[in-house]
Amino acid sequence: MKVLVAIKRAVDYNVKVRPNSDGSGVDLNNLKMSINPFCEIAVEEAVRLKEKGAVTEIIVVSLGPQKAQEQVRAALAMGADRGILIKIEETIEIEPLAIAKCLKIVCDEEKPDLVLMGKQSIDGDNNQTGQMLAALARYPQGTFASEVVIDNGSVFVTREIDGGLQTIKLALPAIVTTDLRLNVPRYASLPNIMKAKQKPIREITAEELGVDITSRVSIVSVSAPVGRPEGVKVGSVDELLDKLKNEAKVI
Amino acid sequence: MAILVIAEHDNRNLKTATLNAVAAAQVLGDSIDILVAGFGCKTVATETSRVPGIKRVRLADNKVYANQLAENVAPLIAEIAPEYSHVLMSSTTTGKNIIPRAAALIDVQSISDVITVEAEDIFRRPIYAGNIIATVKSNDVIKLMTIRTTAFNIAASEGGSAAVETLNSIHDFEKSEFIRNDLAISERPELTSAKIVISGGRGMGSSENFGLLEKIADKLGAAVGASRAAVDAGFVPNDMQVGQTGKIVAPELYIAVGISGAIQHLAGMKDSKVIVAINKDPDAPIFQVADYGLVADLFDVMPEIDGKLSEYTS
Ligand SMILES: Cc1cc2nc3c(=O)[nH]c(=O)nc-3n(C[C@H](O)[C@H](O)[C@H](O)COP(=O)(O)OP(=O)(O)OC[C@H]3O[C@@H](n4cnc5c(N)ncnc54)[C@H](O)[C@@H]3O)c2cc1C
Ligand SMILES: Nc1ncnc2c1ncn2[C@@H]1O[C@H](COP(=O)(O)O)[C@@H](O)[C@H]1O
Numbered sequence: 001m002k003v004l005v006a007i008k009r010a011v012d013y014n015v016k017v018r019p020n021s022d023g024s025g026v027d028l029n030n031l032k033m034s035i036n037p038f039c040e041i042a043v044e045e046a047v048r049l050k051e052k053g054a055v056t057e058i059i060v061v062s063l064g065p066q067k068a069q070e071q072v073r074a075a076l077a078m079g080a081d082r083g084i085l086i087k088i089e090e091t092i093e094i095e096p097l098a099i100a101k102c103l104k105i106v107c108d109e110e111k112p113d114l115v116l117m118g119k120q121s122i123d124g125d126n127n128q129t130g131q132m133l134a135a136l137a138r139y140p141q142g143t144f145a146s147e148v149v150i151d152n153g154s155v156f157v158t159r160e161i162d163g164g165l166q167t168i169k170l171a172l173p174a175i176v177t178t179d180l181r182l183n184v185p186r187y188a189s190l191p192n193i194m195k196a197k198q199k200p201i202r203e204i205t206a207e208e209l210g211v212d213i214t215s216r217v218s219i220v221s222v223s224a225p226v227g228r229p230e231g232v233k234v235g236s237v238d239e240l241l242d243k244l245k246n247e248a249k250v251i
Numbered sequence: 252m253a254i255l256v257i258a259e260h261d262n263r264n265l266k267t268a269t270l271n272a273v274a275a276a277q278v279l280g281d282s283i284d285i286l287v288a289g290f291g292c293k294t295v296a297t298e299t300s301r302v303p304g305i306k307r308v309r310l311a312d313n314k315v316y317a318n319q320l321a322e323n324v325a326p327l328i329a330e331i332a333p334e335y336s337h338v339l340m341s342s343t344t345t346g347k348n349i350i351p352r353a354a355a356l357i358d359v360q361s362i363s364d365v366i367t368v369e370a371e372d373i374f375r376r377p378i379y380a381g382n383i384i385a386t387v388k389s390n391d392v393i394k395l396m397t398i399r400t401t402a403f404n405i406a407a408s409e410g411g412s413a414a415v416e417t418l419n420s421i422h423d424f425e426k427s428e429f430i431r432n433d434l435a436i437s438e439r440p441e442l443t444s445a446k447i448v449i450s451g452g453r454g455m456g457s458s459e460n461f462g463l464l465e466k467i468a469d470k471l472g473a474a475v476g477a478s479r480a481a482v483d484a485g486f487v488p489n490d491m492q493v494g495q496t497g498k499i500v501a502p503e504l505y506i507a508v509g510i511s512g513a514i515q516h517l518a519g520m521k522d523s524k525v526i527v528a529i530n531k532d533p534d535a536p537i538f539q540v541a542d543y544g545l546v547a548d549l550f551d552v553m554p555e556i557d558g559k560l561s562e563y564t565s
Contacts, residue, residue: 016514017379026383038496096351097360120496125378126363128351131321135355140322140427143348146489156430161344162443162498164434164490168320171426180479180496181489216360220373220386228521231542233533237555240527240545241563248525248542250447250504251471251564 001150001172002057003046004112006103006133007039007075009068010123017123019222026123026222035071038118040078041178044185045148046116047079054150055114057081061106063099065090069201077188077196085203088213094206096124098213100132105209107137112173114155119144119177130177140170146181252336253282253306257328258299259345262292262317265299267444268341270408271400273302276339278368282306286331286418288324290317296415303411311418319345322424325352330420332357332393336371342397342499350397359391366402380495380518400443401501401522435490439465442491445474447504450493450520453480454509454530454549461486463553464508470560476500476520478510494519509549512537529553 011017012032020027035043049055060075061084062068072083086102088094107115115137120127134141142148142157146165149156150172159166160179170176188196206213234240244251254276259266269285276283281304287296288311296310309331315323332338332353340346342364354361367375372389374396442448449464449471461475468475476493477486493500495518505523510516512528512535520526521540528541531548538544545552 011379013515017382019383026379095360097355097358100355122495123379125380125495126351127347128354128361128363131348131351132355134321135325135352140424141348141352142427143321144344159344160489161432162490164432164488166432167430169428169430174426179489181483216391217362217387217389220388222378222383222385225377225381225384225521228526228540228542231526231538231540231544233538233544233546237545237552237559240543241556241559243543244504244525244527245563248504250525251560 001055001113002059002110003049003055004107004110004115005039005042005046005058005060005075005080006115006117006129007043007060007062007071008036008118008121009033009062009064009071010036010121013037013122019224023221023223025219033067035074036118036121038120038178038180040185041180041182042116042118043075043078043080044183045178048183049150050079059084059110059112061086061103063088063094063102063206072201073196074188076199077193078186079192082199083201085201086209087203087205092213093215093219094213095215095217096126096128096132097216098211099129100136101211102206102209103133104136105211107133114172115139115175117175117177119179130175134175140174142168142170142174142176144179145176146179148176148182253284253334254280254337254339255331255335256283256285257338257340257346257349258285258287258295259341259343260287260289260292260295262289263294265295266343267405268343268400270302270406271403272339272341272398273406274403275365275368275398276337277304277406279337279371284309286311286328288316288319288327290314300413300415301409301411302413303407305411305413308413308415309418310415311420313421315421315423318429319349320427320429321349321352322427323422324349325356326422327418327420328353329356331418332395335393338393338395340397342399346397350395354395357393359393359395360389361395361397362387362389363397364399365396366399380514381521382514399499401499435488439468440472440474442474442476442493442498443500446502447471447473448476448500448502449473449506449508450476450478450510451481451486451508452478452510453484455481455486458486463557466557467553467560470564478516507537508553510537511535512540
């Protein structure tokens with residue numbers, strides 16, 4: 001069984017970003033970049049399935065600038081077998097629909113049995129690409145997965161939904177998007193980081209795939225959210241309850 | 252042009268989140284239809300028809316829509332979307348699951364988590380865990396979007412009498428099958444619509460200790476939430492997680508107990524009207540967003556709050 005994992009290069013989750021000075025975009029200069037955390041969980045899940053013997057090959061794919069090769073290498077060091085980097089210019093913000101169209105072409109070529117993706121990229125907070133790829137590739141979708149069990153041509157996915165958990169059964173090939181509790185990603189060992197340097201990464205461009213990546217939704221401006229007025233420290237439970245009752249009037 | 256709102260329901264009752272999406276639709280225009288896709292859900296259609304200002308309720312009642320699987324509902328939305336300028340659904344896990352799939356089917360770029368409608372084609376939405384607010388302009392002919400419920404009021408639910416019209420299209424993708432739901436049952440108000448939320452973090456130490464919060468919650472009619480660390484540690488189930496990747500809440504009062512205030516947690520609660528933080532570490536970042544901070548050991552002060560609350564609420 002072949003698994004395709006789509007990963008995104010994104011600002012590290014510990015970094016607090018700010019708008020740039022003219023409010024036209026987000027200032028990403030010199031910030032630490034990582035694999036989007038949900039994508040890392042997707043890679044980990046693929047590697048675990050391979051270790052269990054359910055999967056024979058793991059391909060990672062990323063759309064991004066040349067530098068996204070670092071994230072593809074990091075995924076190879078975690079245990080993926082080969083990489084595909086679909087290059088776009090660093091200044092271009094590519095949207096979920098265009099990304100899904102590129103990934104659809106990769107799916108047509110590679111014919112994976114399972115596609116693992118993150119539920120959400122923590123920069124754009126879209127939560128769309130997996131669902132869109134599923135529509136375009138005509139795959140069933142299991143979003144927000146906290147458990148994935150492969151069973152005889154199907155995959156059982158436990159989904160984290162608003163009211164609790166939902167289990168669905170999908171015929172393969174299918175798309176699964178990961179939630180945080182699916183697993184805890186491993187750190188790559190030094191020998192595996194060395195080995196990853198020898199693993200192949202195919203590089204192509206979005207134009208070569210023939211996908212129109214023009215944005216449909218343009219950013220007019222960005223701003224910092226309105227800050228909250230400074231609060232106070234209270235010295236006792238009585239002071240707190242008094243303020244909640246008489247000042248804030250919320251109890 | 253007309254606007255379509257997709258109803259969220261459990262085949263028996265309409266989910267309140269739908270009414271937040273209706274409120275967003277009302278900012279856009281006054282010709283609003285609501286799609287109710289489900290199975291044995293005529294009562295939902297009737298309930299929906301009473302929402303004031305709705306032109307018609309479009310009811311697709313068939314077993315293929317019983318569990319609102321995205322594979323079946325998305326093509327139904329895609330089929331009728333060309334009759335509308337905007338298609339809205341609340342930004343719940345159901346909305347997030349369905350809307351992007353429908354958008355890709357009709358080749359439009361949907362917009363997630365809309366917090367304000369600036370113009371017919373201009374919207375604002377948070378990105379980077381709410382650290383940035385983006386103003387975006389959609390160039391698509393049909394605009395599909397999910398609505399952040401905490402950013403819009405709940406539209407009125409009684410007084411209207413819209414016509415209910417049946418849709419007979421059946422879309423059965425066949426490759427996905429609903430197995431079961433394991434839903435948390437709680438007597439407390441729902442996290443996303445409660446007026447008061449009390450959340451516990453890793454500092455709570457155990458599942459039993461959440462009882463300290465529950466006692467107070469019951470006295471205040473509050474919902475109980477949690478940080479991801481508390482969920483990961485197994486103190487409470489996942490549906491209680493507040494944050495960037497959990498639930499977004501904006502109650503009148505949010506009380507964070509033993510929560511440090513990571514950006515991912517703040518993303519889910521910093522639009523609350525009044526924030527109280529209780530933490531033994533005076534430098535915890537949660538104090539930066541708190542209106543009232545109490546530096547104390549929660550195991551001392553939570554029982555004290557519980558004991559004294561009645562003096563202040565009566
Ligand atoms: C991609 C991604 C998404 C995430 N999404 C979310 C999300 O949606 N929601 C979320 O919450 N987190 C999320 N996180 C996790 C987040 O980064 C933090 O790790 C998490 O919020 C920390 O939870 P916490 O504050 O309970 O724990 P900690 O950071 O460990 O803080 C515990 C706090 O309790 C205090 N404390 C301990 N004992 C006591 C006591 N006896 N009395 C008083 N105070 C005490 C401590 O001083 C400390 O401040 C996400 C992380 C990633 C990478
Ligand atoms: N540029 C990209 N390259 C590869 N995969 C991506 C890219 N952008 C998004 N994805 C995948 O889609 C998921 C959801 O992203 P989003 O829809 O942007 O929230 C991510 O976790 C990735 O798995």
